[in-house]
Amino acid sequence: MTANAPITQDVLTLPRKMPEGGKINLVGLTRDQLREALIAHGTPEKQAKMRVGQIWQWIYQWGKRDFAEMTNLAKPYRAQLEEHFDIAIPEVVSKQVSTDGTRKYLVRIAGGHEVEVVYIPEDGRGTLCISSQVGCTLTCSFCHTGTQKLVRNLTAAEVVGQIMMARDDLNEWPVPGARTDETRLLSNIVLMGMGEPLYNFENVRDAMKIAMDPEGISLSRRRITLSTSGVVPEIARTAEEIGCLLAVSFHATTDEVRDKLVPINKRWNIEALLESLRAYPRLTNSERITFEYVMLNGVNDSDEDAHRLVKLIDGIPAKVNLIPFNEWPGSPYTRSSNNRIHAFANIIYRAGYASPIRTPRGEDILAACGQLKSATERARKSRKQIEAEAGLNP
DSSP, X not given: OOTTOOOOXXXXXXXXXXXXXXXEEOTTOOHHHHHHHHHHTTOOHHHHHHHHHHHHIIIIISOOOOGGGOTTXXXXXXXXXXXXXXXXXXXEEEEEEOTTSOEEEEEEOGGGOEEEEEEEEETTEEEEEOOSXXXXXXXXXXXXXGGSOOOEEOOHHHHHHHHHHHHHHTTOOOOTTSOOXXXXXXXXXXXXXXXXXXGGHHHHHHHHHHHHXXXXXXXXXXXXXXXXXOOGGGHHHIIIIIOXXXXXXXXXXXXXXXXXXXXXXXXXXXHXXXXXHHTOTTOBTTBOEEEEEEXXXXXXOSHHHHHHHHHHTTTSOEEEEEEEOOOOTTOSOOBOOHHHHHHHHHHHHHTTOXXXXXXXXXXXXXXXXXXXXXXXXXXXXXXXXXXXXXXXXX
């Protein structure tokens, strides 16, 4: 399989035309798609480029959802837009706020499905963790999301709509004509929520292009990090077509252990994954790959694991993000001790790699890494069932 070969799954992605009144949702359309949609519904071709720019700014720079508020468009044209189009984002079903300020949103998308989105504030800024699929197909045994079956891919509108929803809640849309404050409450995006982003590549790509567009949400590509469990054929495309930073859910130093923790390893093993990372087009010391490594007591946290990890990533500009395991009801693992985590981190650090230990956030509302799972889909599995599925029982 070549590096640019598409990954196919039997996963439904909803069409852009929503059933409610047959209107087309403009959110999530690329600039070219928006232009085509406007022309198809009465906008003169000579005006289309200008109209795209105007509507784009109203939606993504100012956060407007009502065509009537787009005051640099003539009233008859606004009425024409209202007749054919909609500006719709996911609906917030509930919001929980952790004692540490972390916000977890349960949002509803088309078809009545739900996904979770997490905002993590820190020092006047904040990171939004967004989802790319309803459920997940990867069944990583340490991850709560992995116990929820995959339902479908999110559309580009539903991916970028999570960012717009969070900006609504943070009251962060600027006022047209007012002085722009460069300090952003929502300063970073991580594609680390529900689902594997590279199994929904085109929609994720289109959504991130919108997020990075300088005439809209305008986030730097270096403030967007895509996390993959190792969909090797799509890794190069991430650099070429999105250009964001890359994180890899690594979590083990042998294929035997990684096969259990991250079953996609059975398709693309550690050697294949590392080979693709060494060839990553944007690989530099300033744009290092982040290796995410969840610390599981007695599973992957030994000194030997740390030394093996150093040898595996030798030559790759990287940092190792150590994640204390965030326990969830029925999980088959426990968190490594603080002493063990720090000993592991020191080995990595002495080898010349940054090895920050992630501070767990939002654990009291199950908003921490690996804990996301839509409320209506929380499985009532016993620990024994989960351990069996993880291959931990004979």
